[in-house]
Amino acid sequence: MRAALLALSLCVCSVSAQAQRPAKPYTVTRLADGVYLFSAYFYSSLFIVTSGGVIATDPISPKVAGLYLQAIESLTDKPVRYVIYSHDHTDHIAGGAVFASTAQFIAQENARVNILARGNPAIVTPQITFKDRYELKLGGKEVRLLYFGENHSNSNIAIYLPAEKILMMVDMVYPGSVPFRDLPGTDIRKYLDTLRRLREVDFKILLYGHGPPGAKQWVDRYIAYFDDLIAEARKLRQEMSYEEMVEEHQGSADVRELFDLYVERVAERAVEALRPKYGRWGGYDEWAVMNARRIVLFLIMDG
Template sequence: MQPISSKLILLVISLLTFSNFASSYEIETLEGGLYRFIDDRHRSVFMITKQGALITDPLNTAAATWLKAQIKSRFNVPIKYVVYSHNHSDHIYGAEVFNDPKTIFVAHKLAAQDIHNTSANTVAPDLTFDDEMRLNIGTQSVRLNYHGPNDGRGSISMLFEQQKLLFVVDWIIVGRMPWQKLWSYDIQGMINSTQTVLTYDFTTFVGGHADVGNKQDVAHYLRYLNQLYSQVTAGALAGKSLADIQKSVDLREFSDLANYEQWLPLNIEGVYERLMEESGMGWRPDISRP
């Protein structure tokens, strides 16, 4: 019997690994040529037209490789645009898979700046904007808007205008609590940004995590953020300790959100830390500390 070559062993391992990755990926049909791409707990959206495809966050190299192959086999159209939602690597890595002279990479100027300054291992944007940009493919249009600080740098909303579908990553999540201690969030900024997008004409919401929802779900999420922020702020102004605030905050109205029991204390802690540090309440002479 001939010995198995090391190259053959590596090939088999690579195929098995790719197969395992592929089994965790899904493409869900939305509406009007839109699709949601799912990689474990991350989501992105892409649009297919006769003229080509618009891809949002590529997520990572393995996911992007699988998605590119699926678009080729299912639709056989070129990739016209890749749009980054913001600067965080768990959403915009893997873009090299789509790197082609005919593909335009798009991001807000602050996300592009951060990608450059931090030498992020992704494709640098070709096209940037300040406040608003509209991308057109055939009869379809996508409106990109920057709303100020909310999560990361250069985080934007994407409104697929004909389908009335809004895509936002990280700073709006429907059907689930905000992520644990809200580490990278500007919480007041999230509130401001969410208030703005609720004035937009959309009926379907897709986030970079969690569920697909509607405008009512986004409004429910905004009420949670407002009450969380206001109740923690009131406790801090009263000189309560973090532990006392965690005991006194009453947000049972939002117990329908996934991870409510596990993450509510963490959400409260995250808001409290932002108030003490970023808002400077920790060293204000008019606020007593326990």
């Protein structure tokens, strides 16, 4: 009986496995002649197939890099000649080993310093580094690497294809959504400076390392969102001061709790004030208040 049940269940399993053969765990989107976006597990990377070989960007993780190489090999038999790191954060670059036998790795010079300091053996150390600008030409394609200063990290660059008007800059602007949580690791002032520099670049398609292509317009929308958030938080801070709040709660609460309460109140009111304009953006209910808290702290310390 037991054996029969087991056989039956095995049989059912194999039928259902056949019926629901899992879809490929990645997608490849063609953006222009020879230019593709590879996406898997909420991460994405640009790659360019040329007659002289392939230029890849972020190798993501060891697991995803295997799929990435598979995707590239399904389109060309040319080797990957270059891997460009968008920035130094481990979650975007830990899978480089699969490309190491054929490719040279390129990154902004601070990325190399950060990678060496971390000492993570999975991460291939970039051999080619630059400070502000690097031009890469291969098989008739041109890629410009532009560093505008510190922003999301101190090594985050724009990977720019001038002929195709495509630009990849990771973890800066999420088309359709509010910014990520409290913008961890980000220097707010320099981040805003970089958004303004980014607006000056002539491109149409924005890639950001975590989803489908977006429109350049989202750079302008982010600048407006932060301008509004800062203006609103400034106004609210004039209306309710931290000192008044301490006086109100004299002796009845811990100073740390009072400080948090103050930041929270300003942040929540700013988010409610901006809801009519931005409330439809993805993640507004979850992350806008985290964005706002970060902006309130920024104004307290650096305003």
